[in-house]
């Protein structure tokens with residue numbers, strides 16, 4: 001092989017290395033994580049009723065733990081509207097401000113984002129009567145083991161004295177999941193046994209074993225998603241609505257309802 005070919009191969013090698021480094025850095029920085037292969041539901045995954053008549057009843061205390069302002073509306077607002085109609089008392093605990101502070105400096109206005117997202121969340125959750133608690137963790141970098149954040153979440157849960165906790169499933173994840181979703185779910189699942197809650201219901205789960213019939217809530221749910229204007233507007237909003245409707249139809253089929261939101265119910269105590 002002549003020296004010219006050697007030079008070409010060398011420069012191709014360098015380009016490939018650069019490419020790998022850039023992709024690697026982008027993956028490391030981006031809070032979306034790929035779980036491949038995703039963990040499959042257990043072979044034997046019987047349906048469970050997490051005492052639904054108790055869940056959907058007046059005065060039942062429900063603590064919902066999420067990663068960002070908009071997660072509750074995006075993933076489970078049909079269930080939350082239904083809980084509100086039943087008279088349940090809902091507290092929404094949002095562990096980060098969704099301020100995009102993990103972006104490179106000067107590319108986003110963190111204070112403004114925080115303000116806007118708090119307001120959107122408070123507006124949206126007023127439709128299902130939730131009290132909202134913001135824990136102020138770092139967006140995109142929520143660490144479930146960081147002692148201050150952990151004790152803040154524990155105090156918030158202790159204050160609610162929940163009968164039920166609702167959180168992201170940190171164990172049976174979809175193929176692509178935001179790390180704050182996974183980590184907020186992990187923190188909630190780890191703290192749950194030390195609370196008053198008898199059940200934890202985990203959403204965005206690949207091992208769903210219980211379903212809430214949300215057939216009559218689609219229009220309201222769709223309006224709640226649109227309140228998060230800073231995240232979903234125009235074509236993106238249409239696309240998101242379509243994706244979510246498909247998901248609820250699919251989970252409805254699993255459950256025998258027109259539309260449903262699925263959860264993995266885990267009993268915490270008898």
Ligand SMILES: [Zn+2]
Pocket residue numbers: 067068070071178181
């Ligand atoms: Zn989120």
